[in-house]
């Protein structure tokens with residue numbers, strides 16, 4: 001496009017809260033075949049809250065919440081924050097926590113009053129040889145409702161499941177419909193489990209979903225999808241930064257983390273997914289002015 005067309009396009013974008021950082025991004029966006037979206041904080045609000053608490057047979061809810069508030073109190077994950085807030089509201093107090101560590105894509109572990117305690121997904125329980133028993137079925141039901149089930153275990157025995165739900169942003173479904181109408185494929189990426197991801201996919205109508213993606217896996221998915229044409233990646237988190245940098249067009253949610261914003265070519269100041277199709281339309285209009 002001519003410098004004038006670029007200037008006009010960039011200005012028009014800025015007026016509607018679409019900050020285009022490079023002329024190249026404004027030119028490339030018109031040819032995007034696939035838009036990849038992170039789930040938590042991008043398609044959903046990223047402010048989860050606890051919906052269900054199920055203690056294992058013979059385990060009191062108090063004991064479950066006490067273990068949960070202890071181990072999750074050391075985690076900065078949004079899921080952990082939801083659990084801590086809920087447990088505190090129920091009067092649970094943290095015990096002594098030592099040796100806290102995170103297991104990427106699975107959860108967290110620590111010694112709580114000297115007892116080995118873990119919190120995470122079913123994969124984590126299986127990896128540690130914890131039998132979830134009937135709670136696995138309860139967890140599947142929660143996941144089918146779009147909730148994320150978190151398992152808690154101590155001394156190798158399951159204590160219970162806490163389900164956490166995040167709401168889809170009001171314009172996510174409309175934005176994905178608009179992209180489909182423009183002939184653009186949509187793919188949702190998440191570290192969350194298959195069932196929860198599928199429930200959210202149904203709710204917003206994404207063409208494809210890739211669940212259980214480890215932090216370094218997002219960039220790999222972008223490279224895979226790039227074989228079929230130009231890819232735009234939309235994300236908000238630290239985890240998304242490598243994928244945002246790798247994509248032909250990286251689009252950051254304005255309310256997201258600084259690292260995501262720095263890694264992106266385009267920033268959506270209104271944090272509204274409707275501005276994704278709008279950015280592609282802006283690029284299409286910009287490119288048309290030179291033909």
Ligand code: ADP
Pocket residue numbers: 040072075077079080104105106107108119120121148149150190191192193213214215239
């Ligand atoms: P995402 O940010 O997409 O959820 P993560 O890699 O951070 O991806 O987490 C993947 C999964 O690991 C979560 O969906 C959850 O099941 C589990 N997990 C991560 N952190 C915690 C935690 N602090 N407590 C319990 N489970 C966790």
Ligand code: MG
Pocket residue numbers: 038039040041042046235236237
């Ligand atoms: Mg996110």
